[in-house]
Amino acid sequence: MATGEVKKDPKLDQWIDPATGEYRVVAPGQTFKSITDKISRIVLTPHTPLGWFAMFSVAGSGATMLLVAVTWLFLKGVGIWAITQPVAWGFAIINFVWWIGIGHAGTLISAILMLFKQQWRNSISRFAEAMTIFAVVCAGMFPVIHVGRPWLGYWLLPYPSTMTVWPQFRSPLLWDVFAVSTYATISVVFWYIGMVPDFGTMRDRSESKLGQYFYGMLSLGWRGSVRHWMRYETASLLLSGLATPLVLSVHTVISFDFAVAVLPGWHTTIFPPYFVAGAIYSGFAMVLTLAIPLRKFYHLEGLVTERHIDNMGKVMLVTGFIVCYGYGMEVFMAWYSASHWEAFMMWNRMFGPMGWSYWVLVTCNLLIPLTTLWSRKLRTNISFMFAISIVVNTGMWFERFVIVVTSLYRDFLPSSWGTYRATKWDYMTFVGTLGLFTTLFLLFVRFLPMIPMSEVRILLPGAKIKPKAVAEAGD
Amino acid sequence: MPPREGTYGLLAEFDTPGDLIRAARQARQDGWRRMDCYTPYPVEEAAEAIGFHRNRVPLVTLVGGLMGLAAMFSLETWISVLAYPLNIAGRPTYSWPAFIIPAYEWTILWAGLSAAFGMVALNGLPQLYHPLFNAPNFRSGATVDKFFLCLEALDPKFDLVEGRAYLESFGPVSVVEVEY
Numbered sequence: 001m002a003t004g005e006v007k008k009d010p011k012l013d014q015w016i017d018p019a020t021g022e023y024r025v026v027a028p029g030q031t032f033k034s035i036t037d038k039i040s041r042i043v044l045t046p047h048t049p050l051g052w053f054a055m056f057s058v059a060g061s062g063a064t065m066l067l068v069a070v071t072w073l074f075l076k077g078v079g080i081w082a083i084t085q086p087v088a089w090g091f092a093i094i095n096f097v098w099w100i101g102i103g104h105a106g107t108l109i110s111a112i113l114m115l116f117k118q119q120w121r122n123s124i125s126r127f128a129e130a131m132t133i134f135a136v137v138c139a140g141m142f143p144v145i146h147v148g149r150p151w152l153g154y155w156l157l158p159y160p161s162t163m164t165v166w167p168q169f170r171s172p173l174l175w176d177v178f179a180v181s182t183y184a185t186i187s188v189v190f191w192y193i194g195m196v197p198d199f200g201t202m203r204d205r206s207e208s209k210l211g212q213y214f215y216g217m218l219s220l221g222w223r224g225s226v227r228h229w230m231r232y233e234t235a236s237l238l239l240s241g242l243a244t245p246l247v248l249s250v251h252t253v254i255s256f257d258f259a260v261a262v263l264p265g266w267h268t269t270i271f272p273p274y275f276v277a278g279a280i281y282s283g284f285a286m287v288l289t290l291a292i293p294l295r296k297f298y299h300l301e302g303l304v305t306e307r308h309i310d311n312m313g314k315v316m317l318v319t320g321f322i323v324c325y326g327y328g329m330e331v332f333m334a335w336y337s338a339s340h341w342e343a344f345m346m347w348n349r350m351f352g353p354m355g356w357s358y359w360v361l362v363t364c365n366l367l368i369p370l371t372t373l374w375s376r377k378l379r380t381n382i383s384f385m386f387a388i389s390i391v392v393n394t395g396m397w398f399e400r401f402v403i404v405v406t407s408l409y410r411d412f413l414p415s416s417w418g419t420y421r422a423t424k425w426d427y428m429t430f431v432g433t434l435g436l437f438t439t440l441f442l443l444f445v446r447f448l449p450m451i452p453m454s455e456v457r458i459l460l461p462g463a464k465i466k467p468k469a470v471a472e473a474g475d
Numbered sequence: 476m477p478p479r480e481g482t483y484g485l486l487a488e489f490d491t492p493g494d495l496i497r498a499a500r501q502a503r504q505d506g507w508r509r510m511d512c513y514t515p516y517p518v519e520e521a522a523e524a525i526g527f528h529r530n531r532v533p534l535v536t537l538v539g540g541l542m543g544l545a546a547m548f549s550l551e552t553w554i555s556v557l558a559y560p561l562n563i564a565g566r567p568t569y570s571w572p573a574f575i576i577p578a579y580e581w582t583i584l585w586a587g588l589s590a591a592f593g594m595v596a597l598n599g600l601p602q603l604y605h606p607l608f609n610a611p612n613f614r615s616g617a618t619v620d621k622f623f624l625c626l627e628a629l630d631p632k633f634d635l636v637e638g639r640a641y642l643e644s645f646g647p648v649s650v651v652e653v654e655y
Binding site for chain 2 (some may be wrong): 172217455
């Protein structure tokens with residue numbers, strides 16, 4: 001491997017911890033005080049950077065466009081979208097699955113990597129969780145506006161209505177309601193609980209009355225008692241243990257929306273694991289898309305280091321291969337099932353009139369990332385990783401496009417074949433959610449501590465308890 | 476509760492977690508019980524040192540999770556069998572395998588909410604006022620980079636003069652008296 005050559009590069013040398021030979025998690029020379037100053041100053045400064053306003057105006061315009069698109073949708077109905085027979089599930093479901101998938105990496109970083117004691121995750125966990133929540137906000141919107149009469153969306157919930165009608169619990173679409181609402185709730189709670197000690201720090205460091213009041217309320221009066229810390233640690237561990245099966249179940253349930261139907265291209269048992277892997281794949285790509293400009297803009301290179309970028313590249317490589325296996329298995333089963341319909345679906349997906357979308361997906365998800373992410377040199381090349389994150393996000397969007405559209409537009413009866421061409425309202429809604437997501441994220445980095453200070457402190461050399469001092473205690 | 480008056484306790488400040496743990500361990504050995512350590516990040520050894528070993532958060536979580544499971548599974552069964560039976564492609568009204576998924580989600584939902592809010596409640600939070608916030612060095616250090624040991628006045632061994640001398644013997648940065 002290229003490891004040996006890279007180590008000789010003097011620019012990278014200072015990043016390698018001589019004790020372990022690994023990249024450092026936090027840059028050398030940081031203290032409790034310096035990281036607290038660095039992270040809290042981003043929020044507590046009265047001077048908002050001009051670049052932030054520039055970004056906010058662009059993202060805010062996107063969010064406004066979403067508002068326009070959704071308002072028109074509410075006035076006119078879903079007919080303004082391209083959905084019709086035979087493609088009744090269009091952009092709304094594609095975007096729903098794509099956004100939920102993006103959210104999954106946040107939970108993976110905060111929960112699963114915590115259970116595996118991967119401490120490098122500490123400095124990226126907070127904004128990955130924020131990404132999860134904002135992605136779920138964007139995702140959750142789509143099924144609701146897709147139902148046609150969104151103001152009756154609460155009919156999905158089991159409540160004692162005067163009509164004495166109850167939901168039908170054998171439908172995967174209803175399972176989705178519970179999976180996604182639980183996921184949103186637990187993600188918000190996990191995120192908030194993680195921030196409570198940092199709110200305490202912000203309260204104590206804020207110089208304005210408003211800041212002290214605001215962060216003081218949010219911190220619930222946190223004072224750092226070790227008794228509190230121990231319960232807090234237990235609760236965090238339990239929440240991670242609960243969020244892990246949850247995140248795996250959410251995309252599994254979403255894949256049931258497809259897999260339980262008897263449509264060729266949807267009716268496969270590979271869907272749950274392949275959806276989950278794809279979710280993590282696109283989610284890590286989105287974390288990179290956000291983290292790379294963020295560390296540059298706020299000069300956080302000492303906390304979000306090349307080791308993080310490198311590790312995320314490795315996770316993408318693994319999940320990318322699981323996704324690759326999923327694609328391969330779909331093709332194999334189309335042949336092995338000996339089903340005429342399955343074989344035709346796969347041929348049509350690859351070489352039919354919309355076959356180009358399949359090849360975009362193969363190029364973006366397999367050909368480009370899975371050949372290049374092997375190289376450590378490329379994994380630590382920041383601009384390359386930014387580019388690859390965009391490529392993978394595009395590829396994963398096309399994966400959902402391929403699954404939804406190419407399975408539907410030519411079904412069993414040639415007389416009912418059709419096509420799908422998104423309208424400007426479809427595009428406005430999709431681009432609008434990108435704007436909404438970015439807007440929420442910008443508000444987050446401005447008002448909340450984006451790196452968990454209490455967790456990064458654990459990684460510092462000052463947190464090491466000297467064995468000598470303990471031995472002196474005499475027990 | 477009527478407002479208390481007088482001294483809450485004596486607060487010793489340390490620069491490193493090692494110093495804090497050493498002092499806390501010694502104090503516990505010398506018979507102090509009403510005391511607490513304050514750190515800017517979780518220091519498990521300090522909790523051990525003051526004799527805090529286990530907590531009830533896991534129990535609360537378990538109970539919450541089981542309640543969520545029972546609540547959703549019985550709701551689904553009641554709806555599908557009694558309240559609103561529907562024939563869905565000839566499947567039995569009591570389709571328990573299909574009911575597992577929402578019940579599973581609610582197990583996690585209730586367990587997670589119990590873990591989070593149970594932790595907050597067991598910690599006695601929210602408690603926006605605490606006497607320790609009166610100590611200026613606590614406000615500026617406890618959530619940033621300093622480590623504190625507080626001997627509380629409720630301890631039977633507590634004496635303002637002797638307690639101060641006792642804490643000074645650990646070589647802290649400072650010892651201050653905290654008022655209610």
